[in-house]
Amino acid sequence: MTTPSGEERSIIAAKAAASASLRDTAKWLVGGVAATAAGIFAGSSLTHLGSLDLHQNAERLLMAIGGGVAGFVGLALILSRAIAVLTVESVGLPALAAGETATLAQVRDKMATIYAGTFPGNVTSVEQLLAKANDxxxxxxxxxxxFLAEFKLFFPKLMAEAGFQHVTQKFRSLIRALWIGGPLAIVGFGLFAWAANPPEDQAPAKPPVTIINNR
Structure with a gap:
C-alpha cells in the first residue's frame, strides 16, 4: 500500500481546513482592531493640528506626535503578524528539519512530541527521519x-500536521501582537485626537448692559 488510507486523507484535509479557519479568524480579529483604531483617528479633526504653536502648545504638539507614532507602531505590529498568518507558505521537509526560522524550529520540536514512537524506521526526530530517508x-x-514505503505513507500526514502547526504558531504570535499592539494603537490615536484638538478659547463675557432712566 503506497497511498494514504481514507482515514489519513480525512486527517490531512482536516488539517488544511483548520489552517484556513485560523487565517479567517485572523482576518476577523485584525479587521476589528484596525477598524476601531481607524475610527478613532478618522474621527479626530486635523484642522487644529497646524495651529498648535511650538512654544505655547509644545506639550500638546509633542503628545499629538507621540500618540500618532504610537498608534501607527501598534498597527504595524499587528499587521506584520497578520500578514505572516495570512501568507500561505509551503513547508518543505529539509527546511523543517533544519529549523530555518524560529517558528519552523518550534514546529520541528512539536513534531517530535506529537509523533514520538510512531516515526517510521524507529527514528525519534524530523532530522533523523530526513537523514535516514536520504540514506x-x-x-x-x-x-x-x-522503510521508504513507510516513509511515503507517513510523509503526507507529517507535512499536513507541520503546516497546521506552522500556522498555529504564527497565529499565537498574532494574538500576542494584538494584546500589545491593539491597546497601543487605540490609546495612541486617542491621545493624538485629544492633543491635536485643544479646546477653543472662549471669548470674555460681555458686561451687562445698564440702562439708566433719568425720569
Missing amino acids: ARLKHTDADKL
Missing part, C-alpha cells in the same frame, strides 16, 4: 525499500 534512497536493501 535509504542511496541503498537498495529490502530494509531500505520497506
Whole structure:
C-alpha cells in the first residue's frame, strides 16, 4: 500500500481546513482592531493640528506626535503578524528539519512530541527521519525499500500536521501582537485626537448692559 488510507486523507484535509479557519479568524480579529483604531483617528479633526504653536502648545504638539507614532507602531505590529498568518507558505521537509526560522524550529520540536514512537524506521526526530530517508534512497536493501514505503505513507500526514502547526504558531504570535499592539494603537490615536484638538478659547463675557432712566 503506497497511498494514504481514507482515514489519513480525512486527517490531512482536516488539517488544511483548520489552517484556513485560523487565517479567517485572523482576518476577523485584525479587521476589528484596525477598524476601531481607524475610527478613532478618522474621527479626530486635523484642522487644529497646524495651529498648535511650538512654544505655547509644545506639550500638546509633542503628545499629538507621540500618540500618532504610537498608534501607527501598534498597527504595524499587528499587521506584520497578520500578514505572516495570512501568507500561505509551503513547508518543505529539509527546511523543517533544519529549523530555518524560529517558528519552523518550534514546529520541528512539536513534531517530535506529537509523533514520538510512531516515526517510521524507529527514528525519534524530523532530522533523523530526513537523514535516514536520504540514506535509504542511496541503498537498495529490502530494509531500505520497506522503510521508504513507510516513509511515503507517513510523509503526507507529517507535512499536513507541520503546516497546521506552522500556522498555529504564527497565529499565537498574532494574538500576542494584538494584546500589545491593539491597546497601543487605540490609546495612541486617542491621545493624538485629544492633543491635536485643544479646546477653543472662549471669548470674555460681555458686561451687562445698564440702562439708566433719568425720569
